[in-house]
Amino acid sequence: xxxxxxxxxxxxxxxxxxxxxxxxxxxxxxxxxxSEQKEFMRGHGTYEEDVYLKAxxxxxxxxxxxxxxxxxxxxxxxxxxxxxVVGRITEVQQKRWRVDTNSRLDSILLLSSVNLPGGELRxxxxxxxxxxxxxxxxxxxxxxxxxxxxxxxxxxxxxxxFKYGKLSQGVMIKVFPSLIKRSKTHxxxxxxxASIILGNNGFIWISSTVSNEEDNVGGFVxxxxxxxxxxxxETIGRLRNCILALAQSKIMLxxxxxxxxxxxSLKYNVADLLIPEAMVDISILTQHKLNLSENA
Amino acid sequence: MSLCEAEKxxxxxxxxxxxxxxxxxxxxxRPMELETxxxxxxxxxxxxxxxxxDVLVAVKIEVDVPTIDQPSEGKIEFFVDxxxxxTPDFEGRGGEDLAMEIMNSLTxxxxxxxxxxxxxxxxxxxxxxxxxxxxxxxxxxGGNLYDAVSLAVKAALWHTEIPRVLSVNLDGNNVExxxxxxxxxxxxxxxxxxxxxxxxxxxxxxxxxxxxxAEEQCATAAVVVAISQNRFTTILQTGSGSLHxxxxxxSLTLGxxxxxxxxxxxxxxxxxxxxxxxxxxxx
Numbered sequence: 295x296x297x298x299x300x301x302x303x304x305x306x307x308x309x310x311x312x313x314x315x316x317x318x319x320x321x322x323x324x325x326x327x328x329s330e331q332k333e334f335m336r337g338h339g340t341y342e343e344d345v346y347l348k349a350x351x352x353x354x355x356x357x358x359x360x361x362x363x364x365x366x367x368x369x370x371x372x373x374x375x376x377x378x379v380v381g382r383i384t385e386v387q388q389k390r391w392r393v394d395t396n397s398r399l400d401s402i403l404l405l406s407s408v409n410l411p412g413g414e415l416r417x418x419x420x421x422x423x424x425x426x427x428x429x430x431x432x433x434x435x436x437x438x439x440x441x442x443x444x445x446x447x448x449x450x451x452x453x454x455x456f457k458y459g460k461l462s463q464g465v466m467i468k469v470f471p472s473l474i475k476r477s478k479t480h481x482x483x484x485x486x487x488a489s490i491i492l493g494n495n496g497f498i499w500i501s502s503t504v505s506n507e508e509d510n511v512g513g514f515v516x517x518x519x520x521x522x523x524x525x526x527x528e529t530i531g532r533l534r535n536c537i538l539a540l541a542q543s544k545i546m547l548x549x550x551x552x553x554x555x556x557x558x559s560l561k562y563n564v565a566d567l568l569i570p571e572a573m574v575d576i577s578i579l580t581q582h583k584l585n586l587s588e589n590a
Numbered sequence: 591m592s593l594c595e596a597e598k599x600x601x602x603x604x605x606x607x608x609x610x611x612x613x614x615x616x617x618x619x620r621p622m623e624l625e626t627x628x629x630x631x632x633x634x635x636x637x638x639x640x641x642x643x644d645v646l647v648a649v650k651i652e653v654d655v656p657t658i659d660q661p662s663e664g665k666i667e668f669f670v671d672x673x674x675x676x677t678p679d680f681e682g683r684g685g686e687d688l689a690m691e692i693m694n695s696l697t698x699x700x701x702x703x704x705x706x707x708x709x710x711x712x713x714x715x716x717x718x719x720x721x722x723x724x725x726x727x728x729x730x731x732g733g734n735l736y737d738a739v740s741l742a743v744k745a746a747l748w749h750t751e752i753p754r755v756l757s758v759n760l761d762g763n764n765v766e767x768x769x770x771x772x773x774x775x776x777x778x779x780x781x782x783x784x785x786x787x788x789x790x791x792x793x794x795x796x797x798x799x800x801x802x803x804a805e806e807q808c809a810t811a812a813v814v815v816a817i818s819q820n821r822f823t824t825i826l827q828t829g830s831g832s833l834h835x836x837x838x839x840x841s842l843t844l845g846x847x848x849x850x851x852x853x854x855x856x857x858x859x860x861x862x863x864x865x866x867x868x869x870x871x872x873x
Binding site for chain 2: 296297300301432462466517524527528531532534563565568
């Protein structure tokens with residue numbers, strides 16, 4: 295028996311908004327007139343045309359005294375020093391890797407800002423330069439921290455800690471960077487039996503919990519032999535679908551919200567979480583639970 | 591976007607386990623969303639969204655001269671446009687190969703008279719016929735393009751309305767057509783037997799339907815079958831790998847089962863009364 299195929303008309307689309315009694319701010323669309331130009335100063339996301347100040351991106355208005363700017367709803371990642379990011383290597387260059395971190399420009403990971411296997415502090419020699427592709431090659435996923443922001447907005451990353459490094463088996467999903475709530479730690483070992491890395495750049499990594507921390511050699515090993523057991527796989531799949539459900543309803547993502555969503559989702563099959571109704575149901579229940587715990 | 595070995599291994603083991611990354615079984619489809627008649631100036635249009643794959647199809651009609659080989663048949667032409675919005679790879683001429691491949695496969699799939707009867711599009715034998723121009727715009731690629739395109743094409747053709755020709759006057763060599771003046775006096779096409787394409791990817795040792803773009807990268811080979819009323823109209827193989835005869839037979843059987851199921855699901859949706867509430871692309 296084959297599983298049922300679900301096709302729906304767009305007009306039967308479910309409303310993904312979970313805003314209850316919340317005022318939805320006015321959203322400006324590109325080209326929409328914000329005001330007469332004379333009275334206000336032109337900020338980010340706006341431009342002047344004729345005598346008007348117009349929005350150049352879709353977003354909400356933010357005003358500081360006379361400075362008007364439009365904050366876009368969806369945007370690329372604007373990095374800040376200290377952010378935890380998940381990225382994908384796009385290019386191996388001389389003494390550095392290029393990393394896609396969902397920013398406007400590719401980020402850079404210098405050979406001198408990684409912990410090389412076998413000894414923490416040692417000089418980078420020409421040998422290391424030749425070995426670069428063996429450490430990290432194109433397509434590899436890494437977790438890293440933003441070390442520096444260059445003047446053009448591109449980021450310099452570092453992985454000088456045991457918690458950063460190459461990522462092994464698991465799933466990466468992409469959400470809007472603005473949905474990731476900033477917190478003390480972005481690495482979580484969830485009690486449901488999976489680890490997640492909530493990258494500030496909107497890339498989220500879900501994997502089964504790593505137990506053998508001690509033989510971690512700078513994070514350049516991938517265990518391709520290991521088969522992730524079915525139970526772990528279900529947890530990872532469920533977390534993935536829950537996070538996507540929350541992201542669709544624009545709920546902030548952090549450990550508590552994800553755990554709540556996971557708990558609420560247990561009544562569904564993992565595959566059923568792809569159906570829009572189920573996704574909204576989980577989002578509403580999660581939002582409700584979050585509101586309750588906030589008020590308590 | 592290319593995946594790393596570890597991610598590929600994870601997907602591969604998942605397929606073996608019959609539990610894919612998003613929890614689906616091997617033979618399970620992702621939910622889809624369909625909207626019809628959204629392009630005002632087209633004779634029929636449809637937009638299909640399958641997870642991250644977004645396809646817009648519009649049908650235009652023209653009066654044309656039938657070919658000499660088939661004087662009593664109309665024409666159907668497909669044109670695929672890969673928007674660079676979908677993926678940066680499509681920029682410039684990047685999407686042309688893919689577009690050509692989809693175009694050719696659609697043309698082949700619709701060639702058979704049993705799949706799509708062109709004789710209804712004939713106005714005057716040997717002189718005048720309707721030409722359907724099916725424009726396909728790929729707005730976003732999230733895997734499984736062929737299936738999405740074929741479903742959207744069928745939906746657009748389903749809603750295509752051809753103006754009713756009241757009379758044909760022959761004046762020497764000139765053919766004059768008198769088309770009904772009433773806008774709503776139209777003929778609907780019969781597309782119940784229009785082919786549906788299903789992609790079956792071979793990941794590891796198993797066949798998978800509706801692959802996501804990540805899964806497509808792990809596939810060693812893929813077979814696309816076009817099926818109309820339980821009959822194969824086209825089969826093509828994509829990807830570099832080869833298929834074992836047993837796997838081929840297995841994937842063809844799976845393909846035809848899935849196609850008939852997809853077909854029923856699609857027609858069920860198309861028959862639903864659609865209100866005049868346009869949704870469009872703005873979420």
